[in-house]
Amino acid sequence: VTKHCYSCSAHEGQKAITAMYRCLECGYYVCTKCNGIHRALSDHTSVEIDRLPKNLNLLIFCSKHKQQKLDYCCVDHDELCCLECKQVYHSKCVKTEHIDVLAKDCKDSKSFIDYRNQLDFCSNALTNTKVLVKDNIESIGRDSEQIKNTIGSSRDNKTVEAEYELQLKEHLKRMTQECLSTLQKHISDAEEMEANTENLDRLFDFYGKTGSQKVLFRFIQSTKSDLSDTYKQTRALNENFQRLYIHYRVQEDEISAVGGRIEVSKKKYPR
Numbered sequence: 001v002t003k004h005c006y007s008c009s010a011h012e013g014q015k016a017i018t019a020m021y022r023c024l025e026c027g028y029y030v031c032t033k034c035n036g037i038h039r040a041l042s043d044h045t046s047v048e049i050d051r052l053p054k055n056l057n058l059l060i061f062c063s064k065h066k067q068q069k070l071d072y073c074c075v076d077h078d079e080l081c082c083l084e085c086k087q088v089y090h091s092k093c094v095k096t097e098h099i100d101v102l103a104k105d106c107k108d109s110k111s112f113i114d115y116r117n118q119l120d121f122c123s124n125a126l127t128n129t130k131v132l133v134k135d136n137i138e139s140i141g142r143d144s145e146q147i148k149n150t151i152g153s154s155r156d157n158k159t160v161e162a163e164y165e166l167q168l169k170e171h172l173k174r175m176t177q178e179c180l181s182t183l184q185k186h187i188s189d190a191e192e193m194e195a196n197t198e199n200l201d202r203l204f205d206f207y208g209k210t211g212s213q214k215v216l217f218r219f220i221q222s223t224k225s226d227l228s229d230t231y232k233q234t235r236a237l238n239e240n241f242q243r244l245y246i247h248y249r250v251q252e253d254e255i256s257a258v259g260g261r262i263e264v265s266k267k268k269y270p271r
Contacts, residue, residue, distance in 0.1 A: 003049065005031035007038070021046040024211045027060045045212055053206050055199055058215075059222040073099050073221060080221050103217035107208065115220050118231045119204060122197040125238040126190050133186045136243050140183070144176040147248040147262065172246075172262050179244045179264060189237060196230050242266040 003019040006028040019029035025044035035046050059080075062068045068082030075095040090096045106112055151168050200223060207216045247263045 003029040005029060005034050007031075007034040020049060022049055022052060024058060024207075024215045025060075027058045043212070045210060045215070047210055053202055056203070056206075059218055070218060070222075071099055072096055073102050073217075075102075078221075080218065099214055099217055099221075103212075103214040106213040106217045106220070111220050111224070112216075115204065115224060115227065118227055119197060119201045122193065122227075122230055122234045123201065125234050126194045126197065129234075129238050129241060130187060130190050130194075132241060132243070133183050133190070137180060137183050137187075140176060140179050140244060140246060143246045144172060147172055147246060150248055168261060175246060175262060175264055179246065183244065186237065186241065189233075193230050193234055193237070196226070197234075200227055200230075240268075242268050 003022075005017040005019045007030055008014045008017040017031040017033075020032050021035040022029050023038060023044050023046045025042070028038070029049070030038055030046065038044065039046060060069055062070055062082035062085060065082050065084045068084050070080040070082055072081050072083065072086045072090075073079070073096070074081055074086070074090045074093050075097060076093040077090070080099070081090055081096070086096050148169060151165055151172070203219065203223075207219045211219070243266070245265045245267065247265060249261045249263060
């Protein structure tokens, strides 16, 4: 979608000029001429529109008061707020500072380091979990095929009746599918978390290299709750992953219950 210059459009009768830049501080789209003026009159950072990452949300304005900028941060609640929110919802809070103050040395702050560490953990843990799950999927396929062949051999040796052989194979098919469905769910969950992590990582890198300390601080504050949720979900998925096994138990006595010889076991993967 073509964006038009905010400054030019603000003047009545002015021909709409295609914007080439976007200011990361105020969010305005500006043409080449106005971008030069905008940067000369402020310390804002503007970026060519073609260089902006996908799903970019500058998180400048308050969701409750649309025209108010998120220029404050309540330290008590650890959240951004606009001037009106500060006066209405945080008037009794001990410390509510302007983000210009809190954003100083943002790249050396604990919040910055924690954010980077959580991104790295999620990325590495999800990659590792996907490798383990995919390996488990392959092993389930191999085990299932081997059990199927073993059942067939038992039929050839006349230790398993033909009807019971079909029942065993049908039960094996169901149990195999249940295992694969469980493992595929792990893959889907991991990929969803991975996509969210990659998006946050891409934006974190963009703001860190391109934006000001203030822009970076606003991004971290606005998204760290989302990252924290992904971090917790990743830890749970990674630490609780249990490898699945399908077994074929050969017993001497005749078994009448379908599936009595086929079992699924779980084993927590060693860390």
